[in-house]
Amino acid sequence: MGESQQHAAPVPHAFGYLTQPEVRFLDAAVARLIPADELGPGAKEADVTYFIDQQLCSPWGTLSRAYRMGPWPVGTPQQGFQCPLTPQEIYREAIRETNAYCNKQHGKVFSFLTGEQQDALLRELEAGRIELQSLDAKVFFETLLKNTMEGFFSDPIHGGNRDKIGWRLIGFPGVASASYVDHAEEHNVPYQVEPVSILDIQQQRAEVDAQGYPKHVVLHRKA
Amino acid sequence: MTAIKLKPVDAVVVGVGVAGSIICKELAAAGMRVVGIERGRMLESQNDFAMPYAHDELKFEGHRSDILQNLSRETLTFRNNMGETALPMRLHGSFKVGEVVGGTGVHWGGVSIRFLPWDFETYSRTVERYGKDALPEDCTSQDWGLSFDELEPYYDQFEYVYGIGGKAGNLNGVIQPGGNPFEGPRSRQYPNPPCGTPYSASMFKKAAESLGYHPYPTPTAGMTEAYTNPYRLMLGKCVNGGFCSNYGCAMDAKATPLTTVVPSLSKHDNFELRTLCNVIRVNKDSTGKRATGVTYIDARGREIEQPADIVILTSYAFNNARLLMLSGIGKPYDPVSNTGAVGKNYAYQVTSHVRLFFEDKEFNPFIGGPGLGASIDEFNGDNFDHTGLGFIGGAYINASAGGAPPIRVRPVPDGTPAWGSEWKKTVAHYYKRSFTMSAHGGCQSYRSHYLDLDPTYRDAYGLPLMRLTFDWHDNEKKMSDYVTRKAVEIAKLIGPSKISAHAVKGKYSIVPYQSTHNTGGAIMGADPSTSVVNKYLQSWDVSNVFVVGGSAFPQNSSNNPTCTIGALACWAADAIKEHYRKRPGPLV
Numbered sequence: 001m002g003e004s005q006q007h008a009a010p011v012p013h014a015f016g017y018l019t020q021p022e023v024r025f026l027d028a029a030v031a032r033l034i035p036a037d038e039l040g041p042g043a044k045e046a047d048v049t050y051f052i053d054q055q056l057c058s059p060w061g062t063l064s065r066a067y068r069m070g071p072w073p074v075g076t077p078q079q080g081f082q083c084p085l086t087p088q089e090i091y092r093e094a095i096r097e098t099n100a101y102c103n104k105q106h107g108k109v110f111s112f113l114t115g116e117q118q119d120a121l122l123r124e125l126e127a128g129r130i131e132l133q134s135l136d137a138k139v140f141f142e143t144l145l146k147n148t149m150e151g152f153f154s155d156p157i158h159g160g161n162r163d164k165i166g167w168r169l170i171g172f173p174g175v176a177s178a179s180y181v182d183h184a185e186e187h188n189v190p191y192q193v194e195p196v197s198i199l200d201i202q203q204q205r206a207e208v209d210a211q212g213y214p215k216h217v218v219l220h221r222k223a
Numbered sequence: 224m225t226a227i228k229l230k231p232v233d234a235v236v237v238g239v240g241v242a243g244s245i246i247c248k249e250l251a252a253a254g255m256r257v258v259g260i261e262r263g264r265m266l267e268s269q270n271d272f273a274m275p276y277a278h279d280e281l282k283f284e285g286h287r288s289d290i291l292q293n294l295s296r297e298t299l300t301f302r303n304n305m306g307e308t309a310l311p312m313r314l315h316g317s318f319k320v321g322e323v324v325g326g327t328g329v330h331w332g333g334v335s336i337r338f339l340p341w342d343f344e345t346y347s348r349t350v351e352r353y354g355k356d357a358l359p360e361d362c363t364s365q366d367w368g369l370s371f372d373e374l375e376p377y378y379d380q381f382e383y384v385y386g387i388g389g390k391a392g393n394l395n396g397v398i399q400p401g402g403n404p405f406e407g408p409r410s411r412q413y414p415n416p417p418c419g420t421p422y423s424a425s426m427f428k429k430a431a432e433s434l435g436y437h438p439y440p441t442p443t444a445g446m447t448e449a450y451t452n453p454y455r456l457m458l459g460k461c462v463n464g465g466f467c468s469n470y471g472c473a474m475d476a477k478a479t480p481l482t483t484v485v486p487s488l489s490k491h492d493n494f495e496l497r498t499l500c501n502v503i504r505v506n507k508d509s510t511g512k513r514a515t516g517v518t519y520i521d522a523r524g525r526e527i528e529q530p531a532d533i534v535i536l537t538s539y540a541f542n543n544a545r546l547l548m549l550s551g552i553g554k555p556y557d558p559v560s561n562t563g564a565v566g567k568n569y570a571y572q573v574t575s576h577v578r579l580f581f582e583d584k585e586f587n588p589f590i591g592g593p594g595l596g597a598s599i600d601e602f603n604g605d606n607f608d609h610t611g612l613g614f615i616g617g618a619y620i621n622a623s624a625g626g627a628p629p630i631r632v633r634p635v636p637d638g639t640p641a642w643g644s645e646w647k648k649t650v651a652h653y654y655k656r657s658f659t660m661s662a663h664g665g666c667q668s669y670r671s672h673y674l675d676l677d678p679t680y681r682d683a684y685g686l687p688l689m690r691l692t693f694d695w696h697d698n699e700k701k702m703s704d705y706v707t708r709k710a711v712e713i714a715k716l717i718g719p720s721k722i723s724a725h726a727v728k729g730k731y732s733i734v735p736y737q738s739t740h741n742t743g744g745a746i747m748g749a750d751p752s753t754s755v756v757n758k759y760l761q762s763w764d765v766s767n768v769f770v771v772g773g774s775a776f777p778q779n780s781s782n783n784p785t786c787t788i789g790a791l792a793c794w795a796a797d798a799i800k801e802h803y804r805k806r807p808g809p810l811v
Contacts, residue, residue, distance in 0.1 A: 033642040039651055053683045060287050067298040067313045069680065075310040078303055078732040082310055112599070119643070145383075145642060153629040156280040159393035169647070172589055175278045176464035178474075180590040184463045190655065192588040198275045211474065212274030213462070216730050 013050055016057040017088060019107070023049055025095045028111040032118050033046075033148045041165050043152050051151030051160025055087070061092045083139050094140035097132045098125065156199045167195040175201065178213040192219040226518055226526040230534050232256040234799070235517050235531035237502045237546065238538030240326020242771045242792035245384065246535055247509075248454065249796035251494040255804075259494070260519055262501040262538075263323035266290070266481055269755075272471035273274035280628040283330070285315040285468045285480035285666035285736065290330055290471070292322040296501075297682040297691040299541055301733045304559065305671065309690045311680050316737040317732070318571075319469070320539050320761040323496060325362060325480035325811060327539060327739055328785065331594025332468035332625060333389045333444035333477050336782040337378050337790075338472040340407040345667070345778055348605060348616050357615060359698045361670040363561075363568055364778040368749035368758040371407040374790050378796070378799055379410055380457045380788035385478035386450035386458055388415035389442035389617035403439040405600040410794050415447045423586050423658035427622035430716035431599050438597040441621055444478040445593035465591035465626025468747055477593055491803070497521070505534050505768060514768045520684060532807075533799065535769045536745075538794070540569075543774035544674045545689045552747075553755050553764045556673050558692075564755045566675050567693030568668035568743040570779035571690065573618070573699045575707045575726045577660045585655045590625035598623075600707045603781050614701040618781045622708045627654070634659065636721045660714060662706040664727075665781035674744045695731045703727035712746035713783040745774035757811040758800040760791060766809045771795045 015023060026049040033041035055061060063086050075082045085093065099109040102121065110121065124130045126145075128138040151160030151169055153167070155174070161167065167174055174195040183191050193216035200206040206214045233255040236243045247259045266272075271290075278583055281287065292298075292315075300309035321327035332765050341348055346365045351355050358364070392402025417440035417520055420428065428438040445461035452458070461476040476480045487785050499522035506515045506528065516530035536543045547565050548554050554563035598621035600606055626632075634657050639649045677690040707726035714722050748754025751763040760775055762768040771792055773784045781788070 034647055035644050065293050065295055067294045068313045078730050079301055079310045080313050080734040082315055119237045150630050155279050158281055169651050175275045178462040180463040184421055186420045186589050188584050189584045200278055201275045
């Protein structure tokens with residue numbers, strides 16, 4: 001992951017691993033998991049697909065810090081992840097096989113289904129009711145949902161959470177301010193500031209103090 | 224491969240985390256020639272935890288963090304019971320063991336509570352108060368062979384090294400208002416003032432007081448004032464940035480081996496730290512009764528033998544037990560015959576959460592510090608009458624503001640969908656309008672919960688992985704149900720619109736994060752047939768080997784283990800300096 005962080009202002013959507021059909025699949029899927037709605041933009045608008053691509057290019061994409069030696073018998077749920085595929089392989093195989101399933105059922109790949117059809121299919125994957133050839137559908141869904149949340153809520157430095165969409169939705173200020181200590185014991189006084197990301201600080205869009213902590217700009221405070 | 228043999232030293236310390244760093248420091252300061260060997264890399268806060276990168280949640284997330292154990296080289300295998308085939312823990316989940324100088328102590332959460340006097344004498348005090356039948360039939364919990372009062376001066380030493388902030392509840396036997404009245408008697412106040420009371424903790428405190436309980440500020444390793452410790456290292460005041468557990472602190476405001484001990488080691492010419500070196504065994508002489516040193520693989524892949532008069536194992540609980548097994552020190556535990564001791568009494572804390580959701584109150588959950596908040600001890604250990612309850616042990620209940628980075632912390636009420644517009648609306652509403660109480664429970668030891676070597680899976684050096692066999696026992700499930708209901712009573716008085724409460728039930732799973740509070744495997748005791756080390760953490764079988772850490776706990780307290788691991792390190796260092804050096808051989 002260290003390498004991807006070092007890129008200064010990466011070219012948007014310069015995909016390193018995902019193919020264009022895979023991008024279309026994921027754009028459609030993440031838009032159902034975190035939709036754009038009356039509360040604002042969703043995962044697609046936050047560039048979560050690009051985030052997933054960047055993660056697949058990182059050491060995580062090949063699980064370089066995970067134990068990878070066999071044998072690989074099927075375990076109990078309590079024994080956790082036992083899939084011999086890497087995340088790169090999980091996305092590649094699962095997208096291909098899910099699209100094949102959609103084609104068979106509906107005559108179209110996932111991204112061309114209606115929103116309701118997509119939701120229904122995602123629920124089938126979530127429950128493991130679709131039989132994929134190479135892996136348990138639940139493993140794919142759990143990986144996709146986890147990565148979608150990570151892409152929506154992680155620092156924009158990783159390629160997702162564009163314009164801090166995820167942080168604005170919930171009111172998370174991002175990189176902490178050293179002035180938090182002055183607010184720690186306040187009662188029911190919302191701390192509402194413009195969120196600051198690592199990317200903001202790198203690109204000098206946020207002012208920092210001597211220790212490198214950002215100075216948060218207050219949006220508005222109740223009296 | 225022929226090992227490179229180095230010049231002998233007085234002591235070799237295996238694992239430079241919370242315990243190892245203190246032992247290196249104390250022995251080096253006493254003039255001994257000491258080598259500390261650490262499998263992880265060296266860290267420097269200005270490099271590894273520089274702002275703003277120290278607040279990158281994804282970077283320090285379990286599967287990605289490079290300060291956690293690299294499981295591609297070594298992990299453990301896990302099964303719920305002896306009838307199953309253990310499979311490797313391929314990803315971090317239930318617990319997060321560190322692999323850097325400072326060990327797990329670098330990314331710890333910073334809650335620093337002493338164990339209760341009861342924890343040291345669980346077996347005899349339970350039998351005395353309730354009779355032998357009160358203990359579950361297969362329970363192998365036992366007394367430590369060391370009392371709270373004996374360890375007290377070393378708790379004190381650790382707390383001053385780590386600059387712990389808190390409020391004494393029992394000062395030399397006199398109960399102090401505002402502190403924890405159930406704590407064992409302490410000889411002096413904490414070195415730093417107690418932490419503050421966030422909004423959530425003030426609600427918790429008020430409700431707990433109205434029920435007649437005694438809430439107190441949770442003791443914290445986040446500096447409540449700027450602090451200079453006895454090793455002359457300076458720590459900054461905590462700014463409540465809320466990136467604590469999982470993270471290194473950019474302010475050097477969290478006490479860790481890196482901020483309280485390691486920098487002071489460099490002034491000792493008689494100390495040497497070797498990083499990226501993985502000890503694979505303790506070597507013994509032909510009698511098998513004496514260790515001659517250790518063998519390790521260095522960063523270049525060379526096999527190196529470091530002879531030493533004393534070998535001190537100070538790595539994480541799993542690895543302490545594993546190194547003993549790989550080295551043939553002590554008799555491995557056999558759960559069928561209930562004989563042997565190495566690997567026995569693995570235990571793991573049992574924590575449940577009660578989440579409170581409000582419509583019109585905001586808690587700014589991202590503001591937080593180590594343990595920042597309040598706790599009650601009314602339902603901990605044997606602080607309450609267990610007659611007729613059908614279990615022993617308990618939990619402390621707390622409300623703490625530990626920060627809320629949103630990949631990990633974004634609670635929603637039970638029944639909320641996991642995705643889609645409804646989830647989005649709910650998380651947007653409740654992220655700031657909720658807080659969590661925990662019932663942080665202990666765990667007794669049982670015949671079928673143990674560690675041994677896996678018959679199938681191997682590490683990167685070709686050595687067998689540790690195999691963990693563990694499940695929740697009925698005693699702990701009953702306990703969790705009871706203390707969780709007590710926590711819900713408090714939550715109801717606080718008056719949120721919704722409460723989610725989940726006592727521990729079903730089977731233990733290695734998947735969701737629970738705590739990095741794994742104990743046992745090289746337990747201490749008064750009887751060589753049922754323990755691995757004596758009260759001085761000295762091996763019964765090979766008297767120049769000491770094994771220090773959470774591995775020594777015969778059962779698991781409800782309280783977070785780091786403080787007691789640190790105290791044991793101070794105690795063992797003292798025993799080695801003051802007693803063993805003068806008269807090498809068994810201290811008991």
